[in-house]
Amino acid sequence: SAVISQKPSRDICQRGTSLTIQCQVDSQVTMMFWYRQQPGQSLTLIATANQGSEATYESGFVIDKFPISRPNLTFSTLTVSNMSPEDSSIYLCSVVFAEETQYFGPGTRLLVL
Amino acid sequence: KQEVTQIPAALSVPEGENLVLNCSFTDSAIYNLQWFRQDPGKGLTSLLLIQSSQREQTSGRLNASLDKSSGRSTLYIAASQPGDSATYLCALPSQGGSEKLVFGKGTKLTVNP
Numbered sequence: 001s002a003v004i005s006q007k008p009s010r011d012i013c014q015r016g017t018s019l020t021i022q023c024q025v026d027s028q029v030t031m032m033f034w035y036r037q038q039p040g041q042s043l044t045l046i047a048t049a050n051q052g053s054e055a056t057y058e059s060g061f062v063i064d065k066f067p068i069s070r071p072n073l074t075f076s077t078l079t080v081s082n083m084s085p086e087d088s089s090i091y092l093c094s095v096v097f098a099e100e101t102q103y104f105g106p107g108t109r110l111l112v113l
Numbered sequence: 114k115q116e117v118t119q120i121p122a123a124l125s126v127p128e129g130e131n132l133v134l135n136c137s138f139t140d141s142a143i144y145n146l147q148w149f150r151q152d153p154g155k156g157l158t159s160l161l162l163i164q165s166s167q168r169e170q171t172s173g174r175l176n177a178s179l180d181k182s183s184g185r186s187t188l189y190i191a192a193s194q195p196g197d198s199a200t201y202l203c204a205l206p207s208q209g210g211s212e213k214l215v216f217g218k219g220t221k222l223t224v225n226p
Binding site: 004006031033041042043044045048058092094096100101102103104105106107109 | 202
């Protein structure tokens with residue numbers, strides 16, 4: 001199993017600003033995933049973060065809006081840039097281990113005013 | 114493109130009742146299927162992972178079944194307790210053995226004492 005922590009746990013931000021979310025895993029993993037859960041909606045994958053290469057973004061998500069860093073095998077950051085109220089969501093990171101079970105962090109609740 | 118549907122969207126039952134949550138998917142060529150639990154303000158907790166070669170998986174009072182041919186999975190909860198109150202999410206790989214997951218919108222379960 002894995003222990004995943006995220007910072008901050010929640011934040012209230014003004015539109016036009018940016019917020020960087022951190023994800024820390026207690027074990028080394030090849031891939032880390034970032035998901036978004038908008039109010040009343042299901043989780044949607046934003047991007048896959050690989051160590052040593054650029055993140056791979058899903059349709060509808062772009063690097064300029066959601067830049068991702070992956071400096072080592074236990075850490076990743078997701079930045080939500082130039083925020084608008086539509087970015088108000090829960091942002092979650094996840095990892096997969098050998099047994100294929102996906103583990104999620106506690107999430108970051110973001111409210112943009 | 115894999116699509117996941119969960120019904121009902123919400124369910125309220127008295128304590129002690131046995132219940133079934135449903136998940137349907139459009140592409141039957143799946144690799145595995147996971148059931149998660151999400152508590153308010155918290156991340157996701159993996160409950161059961163069922164491989165495509167399996168018909169069911171059990172963990173305590175939880176039993177997940179998988180019928181690939183009909184594109185359905187069910188999560189059976191026996192002798193429900195108030196502590197089971199949460200949103201239950203079904204998720205599958207977006208394609209093949211991908212670790213990228215596609216989620217249903219979930220079923221919000223309330224177990225009344």
